[in-house]
Amino acid sequence: xxxxxxxxxxxxxxxxxxxxxxxxxxxxxxxxxxxxxxxxxxxxxxxxxxxxxxxxxxxxxxxxxx
Numbered sequence: 001x002x003x004x005x006x007x008x009x010x011x012x013x014x015x016x017x018x019x020x021x022x023x024x025x026x027x028x029x030x031x032x033x034x035x036x037x038x039x040x041x042x043x044x045x046x047x048x049x050x051x052x053x054x055x056x057x058x059x060x061x062x063x064x065x066x
Contacts, residue, residue, distance in 0.1 A: 037051055
């Protein structure tokens with residue numbers, strides 16, 4: 001039973017991974033794009049200024065220690 005559950009999970013997981021790669025081909029929309037920028041200033045632990053604007057880093061959580 002555990003083997004069957006694992007196989008079903010892997011099948012569903014692989015389906016989502018493949019759809020993630022193919023979604024831009026199917027819809028014509030791009031959900032992310034990799035670009036190169038120059039960092040001009042570090043605002044705090046999760047915010048930076050670049051030559052194209054201010055960027056907030058997702059998934060990074062920082063806090064000020066006093």
